[in-house]
């Protein structure tokens with residue numbers, strides 16, 4: 291490589307924020323060296339496998355006390371898209387997910403809905419729970435009974451809530467989004483979202499580290515950030531992982547404007563910019579599991595395999611992506627075909643990557659055994 295910084299990455303040396311910025315600036319003119327370095331690292335640490343998790347998306351409750359300018363997931367009482375899942379609905383969807391041979395039960399909620407909405411408090415009461423996290427614990431137990439593996443993404447849960455959820459969840463998720471305080475200022479996307487204050491998010495991710503919960507986190511790209519803020523965010527995730535060793539994957543999500551949001555007129559993240567950030571993520575964290583959601587790059591997702599990603603995240607054969615409802619999931623058979631054409635083998639993983647199995651209880655590990663192959667992934671005959 292002509293770039294000394296990229297050679298240092300290939301030699302396993304640490305690179306500074308300044309080096310990363312230089313690589314980025316050069317890549318804007320000519321990204322070939324960056325892309326080929328990311329490809330080499332991806333092949334070195336992840337081979338020619340690309341994974342995904344076969345999931346059902348449980349939109350448990352989409353009332354939310356916050357209001358991010360890009361979000362179409364959140365509902366207000368009375369809106370058609372409002373979701374307040376009953377125990378019966380959860381059970382029915384679990385049964386259906388099992389029939390579709392899903393592996394993951396993804397439990398998603400808005401941010402602490404009961405703090406702001408009487409409707410949420412009434413819903414919890416009707417179902418016999420005092421808090422959303424108690425309800426998710428119950429849903430997680432039901433999922434395990436049916437042979438599905440829970441992964442909860444319920445915003446800023448406190449230490450004790452996460453500790454309880456660790457008993458039934460094989461992993462959990464919380465997007466960092468971005469570490470920039472500037473994005474919380476007036477007129478910026480996180481101004482009305484206290485839970486997205488970087489300090490608050492980092493505290494939760496620190497707690498997940500202390501609790502040794504296999505954690506999925508990531509950044510949202512294209513919401514008005516600077517490249518320095520992207521680099522700071524990725525370096526912060528890397529440092530969390532260096533400290534606690536529990537970040538199991540990093541999601542890189544490209545912003546797509548939603549018609550019913552304050553950011554409806556903002557352009558989607560530019561694909562070249564997004565690809566450079568994907569490749570930068572691989573050189574910042576060479577061994578990390580790095581994921582892009584295929585539904586958000588429907589025409590080109592397979593091209594990201596050559597710039598560093600090794601995972602497609604959760605793909606559902608039966609439920610929509612409630613966070614991006616206008617982008618349906620591709621068929622798993624199509625993802626398989628596109629991955630193969632790009633030279634990669636598609637394999638199904640649990641919502642926890644094999645290298646993190648030792649983080650969860652023996653009981654949870656035992657429950658995965660029947661479905662598991664010798665690589666710690668899901669047996670082909672189960673998911674295909």
Ligand code: SF4
Pocket residue numbers: 354355356357358361362363364399400401445483485
């Ligand atoms: S992105 Fe999450 S925290 Fe922000 S408004 Fe939507 S549901 Fe709430």
